[in-house]
Amino acid sequence: MRHRRALAAGASLLALAAVGACSSGSGHSAAELKVSGAYIPQPALADMAAGYFTVTNTGGTDATLTSVTSGFAASITMHSTTDGRMRTAVSFDVPAGGRLVLSLGGNHLMLMDLKRKPLAGEKVSLKLHFRDADPITVPVPVKPAGYQPGK
Ligand code: CU
Numbered sequence: 326m327r328h329r330r331a332l333a334a335g336a337s338l339l340a341l342a343a344v345g346a347c348s349s350g351s352g353h354s355a356a357e358l359k360v361s362g363a364y365i366p367q368p369a370l371a372d373m374a375a376g377y378f379t380v381t382n383t384g385g386t387d388a389t390l391t392s393v394t395s396g397f398a399a400s401i402t403m404h405s406t407t408d409g410r411m412r413t414a415v416s417f418d419v420p421a422g423g424r425l426v427l428s429l430g431g432n433h434l435m436l437m438d439l440k441r442k443p444l445a446g447e448k449v450s451l452k453l454h455f456r457d458a459d460p461i462t463v464p465v466p467v468k469p470a471g472y473q474p475g476k
Contacts, residue, residue, distance in 0.1 A: 356458040357384035358419060363465040365449060366472050371442035374398070376434030376451065376465065377474075380425040388458040390417040390425060397449045399438035406431050419455070429473060443467040 363378035382388055393401045403414045417432060419425040427433050434451075443449055448464045455461075 353421070354385035356382055356386045356388035356419070356421065356455070358382055358388060358455065358458050358461060360453065360461055360463045362474060363451070363463050364468045364472065364474070365436070365443055365465055366468050367443060367445045367470045369470065372437065372439055374436045374439060374443060376401075376436055377427045377429065378463065378465070379427070380419050380453070382419045382421055382423060382425075385421050386457055387421050388419045389456040390419060390453060391415075391456050392454045393434055394452045394454065395436070395450060397440055397443070398436035400436070401451075402435045402437070404433050404435050406433070416456070419458075445469040 359381045361379050361381065363376070365374050365376045368374040376393075380390065390403070393403065395401060403417060404411045405414045405417075406412075414432070417425050417427075425432070445467050447467050449467060451463050451465050453461045453463065
């Protein structure tokens with residue numbers, strides 16, 4: 326598992342352009358975000374965990390997930406996966422009428438510098454920060470190692 330830094334500059338510029346178009350009074354409704362299906366698999370090691378969730382945007386304006394914070398992890402980064410290789414993403418778009426999916430083998434959170442190892446059955450609080458939408462705090466259940474949604 327190799328982590329390579331790469332700026333998702335193209336995606337961010339597109340998001341900015343869309344926001345600019347919407348702020349000129351064209352009557353778009355605000356972003357309406359909802360988080361679902363959040364979970365953290367119980368990690369093998371105490372110092373690192375992954376996080377997954379879906380953000381749905383039923384509003385008329387694009388939003389952008391810019392960071393995730395928690396009292397539980399000193400460092401949380403966002404990663405995308407392309408051809409099995411992870412890269413750090415500076416942000417993820419949540420398009421109007423669409424959704425952002427973080428899932429096993431795809432986009433995900435990497436939680437580092439944990440206070441302690443999270444155990445299956447407990448909940449960890451994550452705060453999602455957005456451009457063009459209010460932050461959302463989510464209670465995230467810790468699932469057994471190897472857990473897969475819908476199985
Ligand atoms: Cu990663």
